Amino acid sequence: MERISVFDMLKIGVGPSSSHTLGPWLAARRWLEDLKSTGDFDNIEKIKIYLYGSLALTGKGHYTDKAILLGLLGENPRTIDTSSINEKINSIKKNDSIKLLHEKDIVFSVSDDLCFLYGKKLPYHANGMKFSCWIKGNEESQIYYSIGGGFIEKEGESIAEQFQVTLPFPCDQSEDLLNHCKKHKISVSEMVFENEKAWRTEEEIKSGLIGIWHVMEECVYKGCTTSGILPGGLGVTRRAAVHNQKLMKGISYTNSMEWIAAIKGKSFDFQEVLEWISCFAMAVNEENAAMGRVVTAPTNGASGVIPAVLMYYFCFQNPNVTDEDIVRFLMVAGEIGSFFKKGATISAAMGGCQAEIGVSSAMAAAALTEIQGGTPAQVLMAAEIAMEHHLGLTCDPIGGLVQIPCIERNSMGAVKAITASKIAIDSDPALAKIPLDKVIKTMWDTAKDMNVKYKETSEGGLAANISVNVPEC
Structure with a gap:
């Protein structure tokens, strides 16, 4: 069974939801950081994000969309100036582009590329999301789950493995x-x-x-x-x-x-x-x-x-x-x-x-x-x-x-x-x-x-x- 620190249970972040805001924020950032570690980040041509289950049904009210955009930007929920959040989000929407991890500009339409799939649910957990990117014309996807309290789990990766x-x-x-x-x-x-x-x-x-x-x-x-x-x-x-x-x-x-x-x-x-x-x-x-x-x-x-x-x-x-x-x-x-x-x-x-x-x-x-x-x-x-x-x-x-x-x-x-x-x-x-x-x-x-x-x-x-x-x- 996983070993959980007090600091895992008490995380500094941004409201309104740990599972619908903080978790998706951290998942988006981790997805891009993983792509950097494999050398694929610089070759990203396009991205698309899909939200399932509860993330889709209540994501608008929980600002899941904003959280994912901030994660894609590479912002840190512990340290971000919360008064700057709306300005950053509005800039993405206005320009139809996003600077991934503050490093790479790509075309991105919030209305077209961030999708709420209201009638669909992934099997493992109610809070599922899929991140897709196109690299040299080929689509690559990764699923993450926000399992509560700001904890995230990558599909195929046991949560217990993170806490050994x-x-x-x-x-x-x-x-x-x-x-x-x-x-x-x-x-x-x-x-x-x-x-x-x-x-x-x-x-x-x-x-x-x-x-x-x-x-x-x-x-x-x-x-x-x-x-x-x-x-x-x-x-x-x-x-x-x-x-x-x-x-x-x-x-x-x-x-x-x-x-x-x-x-x-x-x-x-x-x-x-x-x-x-x-x-x-x-x-x-x-x-x-x-x-x-x-x-x-x-x-x-x-x-x-x-x-x-x-x-x-x-x-x-x-x-x-x-x-x-x-x-x-x-x-x-x-x-x-x-x-x-x-x-x-x-x-x-x-x-x-x-x-x-x-x-x-x-x-x-x-x-x-x-x-x-x-x-x-x-x-x-x-x-x-x-x-x-x-x-x-x-x-x-x-x-x-x-x-x-x-x-x-x-x-x-x-x-x-x-x-x-x-x-x-x-x-x-x-x-x-x-x-x-x-x-x-x-x-x-x-x-x-x-x-x-x-x-x-x-x-x-x-x-x-x-x-x-x-x-x-």
């Missing part, structure tokens, strides 16, 4: 984790840290995770201070900024550090703390919907849950939070997410929203339990409780946009995570009836039984019952 490394504490399921922790008398975060050293130095692990936290923190702040209408045609009004102004009650600030200090310096009642949790989560997913920079946690559509829960702890539970606390939180969250990735799915196109919001809620619940002093067994219990109450959650984005019900759903996932953590800390795991591995299996069984129209197709649920007129993006 020897770990001191290998874990294929959560029971392995519990056994390691018991045997060596270590916490979950201590175990994960030792495994992470198989990929990175101690300093790289710590600085990398703090860097991820800063991206989350800045995303929350930006979402809480930006008003307006979200793009895409639904006319959804951003609400986090309004909630923030109401809760801050006139306190001024000029940056995220001052803002957080102001929040921590005030006293809030239970209702106001609950409002802050929702505000934090919605802020992130409003940024995500606006093609802003977010962290997949484990996906873009569920990227607000973990930052909201960590902000809750940071602002209201521990006035003296350290970098070590944040590192421990993110390591545990990433490890729990990896069990769902290996044992089920983190792709809504394969498992519905239980695979996104459900998994993110389980990750956040486990992480919060760890840094509040929970035992390894309580950490796993918190993750199980959170997922148990997301089982069967469908993915039915109205208009194919990651907006309704996705933005509010992150708030619900955050609150459930905090509740699950509290229940676990107050409980004896020895009396629990359902282990985490069983709920992961149940989630996967539920995903396989779920009607395909509830798996990110916008053909079922709210998407089918709410009449909207969304123009093509």
